[in-house]
Amino acid sequence: MADPLSIGASVLAFIGLADRIIRTCKYCIEAVEDAPKDIQMILGEATSLRAIIDSIGESSATSLVPNLHEKNGPIKSCYSCLASLEALLPPTMGQSQTGKRHKITLADLAWPLKQSKVRKLLAEISHHKATLLLAMSGDMSRDLKEIRMGIERLQGTISESETREIIRWLERTNPSSLHNIAFNKHEPLTTAWVTNSSQWKAWLSLTSETRLIWIHGLPGSGKTVLASYVIEELEMLCKPANGSVCSYYYCHYSHNQDETVPFLSWIIGHVCRQISWIPSELKRLHDHGCEPTTTDLEEILEIVVNKLDVLYIIIDAVDESTPREDLLLLIQTITVDKRFEKIRILATSRQYFDIEQSLTQISTSISMSNPMVDADIRRFVHSRLRSSNRLKRWHARFDEIEEVLAAMAEGMFRWAECQIQAIERLRDQSKLQQLLSNLPKDLSETYIRIFEAIPDEDRPLVRCILTWIIGHSQAAWVYHVGVNANLLLSAVTYEHFGSETKGQKSIIDLEYLKEICSCLITVRCVPGDIFDSWLEESPGLQAREATDGEDLYVSLAHYTVLEFLVSPHVCQPNFAFFAMSPELIRLKFAKSVLKQALAADPKGTSTDWIHDREAYCLTLGCALYLHDILAETDLQDLFMLYIHPSSPHYSRFEAIQSRIVQGDEGSRCYFLRHIPARIHCSTTEYTCSGTAATLMNILLLWSGSMHKELMPMIRRLLAGRQIQELLDTKVTVTFIEESEEELEEAGNGLCEKTLDGAVWEIVQSRQIFLDDEELSHSFHMLGRACVSIQRQISCNRPIMSA
Known part of the structure; x- marks a missing residue:
């Protein structure tokens, strides 16, 4: 009779074997076109046997269990049959080096030659399983109903990773x-x-x-x-x-x-x-x-x-x-x-x-x-006056200020906050009474006065700052805390002066930015780990007095600022300079991002797109195709240079892609991961190879909803060439991907996938790797689109798009 230790070891070995078969069967069902029904039967038998043996293992004290484990008993016989079945199934190592599953065929399985043996083994398992169930129903504490429930629970379990x-x-x-x-x-x-x-x-x-x-x-x-x-x-x-x-x-x-x-x-x-x-x-x-x-x-x-x-x-x-x-x-x-x-x-x-x-x-x-909100505004003003260091010089007049602001706010906290900030900026004590006697009647008039007060020499800079803040907030980004302050200062300095010199950095610092933008923006401190796991509940944000540092983020102070900028109010002569439509904001922001991406140092190593300007522009640039701004010819040219593999900055993509694949895929803007890290064209004609590689990248970023926006850019890219010539260009490409193997030599969970073939073959093959449904569901449109382009070219229609 088997001893308890050997019984325990036998149960563990049985469960391990059953688990391997279950995984293999699931893999086959997903990967094999028209998978044989026998594989589904093997999966069902392995799953039910696992549940039965698991129950027996928990009930090993009963008198009949040791007999079931005898050499010729039903458990040993079932184990032997399962081992034989495992030998007939393909190994799970049949997956590619990338960890991605490829389609295999019945021929690969050699299933017709194995079918009769499989069915014989299944019949034998069914016989022994009946013996086990009968023994358990008569002697073990769990009845058949609990076993079935256990099987159902096992089959219906959603793993932690799946959750x-x-x-x-x-x-x-x-x-x-x-x-x-x-x-x-x-x-x-x-x-x-x-x-x-x-x-x-x-x-x-x-x-x-x-x-x-x-x-x-x-x-x-x-x-x-x-x-x-x-x-x-x-x-x-x-x-x-x-x-x-x-x-x-x-x-x-x-x-x-x-x-x-x-x-x-x-x-x-x-x-x-x-x-x-x-x-x-x-x-x-x-x-x-x-x-x-x-x-x-x-x-x-x-x-x-x-x-x-x-x-x-x-x-x-x-x-x-x-x-x-x-x-x-x-x-x-x-x-x-x-x-x-x-x-x-x-x-x-x-x-x-x-x-x-x-x-x-x-x-x-x-x-x-209602009166309760009015009372809340009074409490807000009372607290705000007494908590601001910049208002201490007015402490003798706090009651007067509180009374005036509370009476005129008319239920608007935002209006009260703007007036308090205006008082904070006063340097002449004689001006306070004038300010309180001539307060703006509403938010629109408040913003009119703010923009009118901006000196002429600062207006281009303020417009650039607002463009970047709004552009960042409307980009395909997941974060709502604003743009990092250091990144913003760097980007605005580059955009405004054309480069970053030490002298120019000292001109635009955070305090200067806050001063010229007044209450149009908010600077808040955000803990540095807020971006480590965007799916978790974010830690609290601290809106303390801003100091220079990487944890400061800038955003519009309120939605009404943007509404004012795109409203008819801004058309007045005194500040029409700030008038910006939503389309113009997107256009200017996209152009600035692409220009700064193209100018990125090819030898740079930073991948920190949260704090570093170059890494930010290199990462975000790939998402700009989502907007209709690519209908603009100058932006088309910038975007095509951005995804051209011969552009100096392109070498920076690989390190950023590695970081994205390693776990920073929370943002929907990380489309950079869909294009190759390295591209080599077999043709010796430089123009043809570069154009073909650029076309491939455009198609890899394809989204059906962007059909109208990308078609003019593709026609512009062709510039008279036959599209089939470009699609047939032979290329060798390397993608950075996540490995599903637990142990990697590099220890970083990454692997490289190298593909050789024509441009069109590469594009088609990458469909199975795209895990972003918004892109992959549209791939069937690529063939139709290319046929449409070629037909237009054949009919001598203009290929250049205005």
Whole structure:
């Protein structure tokens, strides 16, 4: 009779063998076209046997278990059969050196020759498994029902790595940094009127019919700070372990997107993270490989909510979704649909007509124009006056200043803050009374005075600063804390003076930047580790007095600054110089980024795109094709030089790509990883080889939604050449990729993938490596596009695009 130690070793060996077979079968099913049904049967038998042996291992004290482990017993016989099956399956090392799985065929498996032996072994396993189940049903503590449940749990288990990947896939737009920024502005003892109100108490109750609170107010009235306060209060009330969960989302102008799907995706991912559970339906949606639709996500939300007692959702700045019709429709659906009766929503926005029409009838409406907000503004002004070192010289007149500002603010915190900053900049004590007697009536007039006061010699510099701040915020970047201060100073110095000299660096420092931009910008301190893991909840942000350092970040002080810059107000003669349309801002920012990328030192080594100007421009440049700005011919020329492998800066890409692949793929702007690190063309004709390599990079960055923008650039690139000649050019390319092997010689988890072939063959082969669905789903359009271009050339249509 087998002893307990040998039984334990036998169980571990059996489970190890079963696990290897399960992995191999799953690999075959994914990689083999029309995989044989026998492989699915092997997977099922191995999975069920693993669950049975696992149960036996936990019940080894029962009297019958040792007999099952005898030499000729059913367990040894099953092990022998599984070992024989493993020998018939292909090894998992059949994957490529890159760790990426390639399609293999039935011929590779030699399956027809193995089929009869496989089925014989499966029949033998089925016989022995029946013996095991019969023995367990009569003698072991677990009955057949528990075994089946164990098998189902094993088959339905979502691994920890899969859970992380699914949540990462959902959380494309992470609003946590926006929340931290907003709550950092919260003044103690303010906004409590909301949580003390009867509307709030009714909303909290599950028995109440109030499922939606809509808080509306003027620009700058503190809606976002109020939302952050409500979120913090709810997070203290909710206990996910007890079925009550709070989640939130901040719409933001810098997202420049319809927030419907990002909102739903984040909420689902955030809730799943809190309750440590992923529904199998969500995994199937993820595994399908396509971008989820609103309908898909609504169905997942329904499943998730059924696991809870209540879900409280805060969504801020609904008006900043572009467009917002679908988002409003979704809020309506969640509010009135019986499927979501466990959900309570609190939404904030400006009081626009379309939002009012959508939400008034189904919500409890609360206006920010009320005496409680006025009292909060007074508290804010009181605290701000007494906490500023620059205002200490006015301490004798604090009461007077507080009274005037509180009376004229009319519910706008932003207006009050701008006036306080204006007082801080006063150097002549005799000017205070004049300022208080002639305060601007609203935010627009406040901004008019700020721009009028900027000296003529500083205006080009201020415009350049604002262009970079706004351009950064609207780039395909994941961070909402602003652009790093040192990077901004370096970029603006380069753009304004053409290069960075020591003397010019001393001209533009952070204090000077703050002085000339006054209350148009905000400089805040952000802990250095905030970018280490963008998926985790961001640590708190500290808006302390700025000092020179790498942890300082600059952003627009408020959305209303951007609104003013693109409004008709700026067309007035005194400051028309600052008039900028959204298109012009994107154009100027893109041109500046590409020019500075092209001028990057080829011998430079920095890959820190957060703090270093050159690394930033080299990394971000590849994402600029997302905008329609590439319709501009001068930008087309810059972009084609940027992705031309013979350009001196191109050698810098490899180090940056290595960092991206190693784990910094959180940003959707890292399209740089999709083009080769090194390219060698076999043709000796320099012009042809460079053009072919550039065309290949354009096609590797292809997105179907950019069809109209890229077509003129491709035609311009061809310059009369036959496209087929370029597509047939032989190249050798090297890509930097992540290795799935646990141990790498380099120890960094990276490997190189070298491919030889025609340009078109390289482009086609890379489709299976692109894990960004937004790019890979559009690859089928490439063939049609090239045919279209060639047809236009054949018809003697103009190839140069204006």
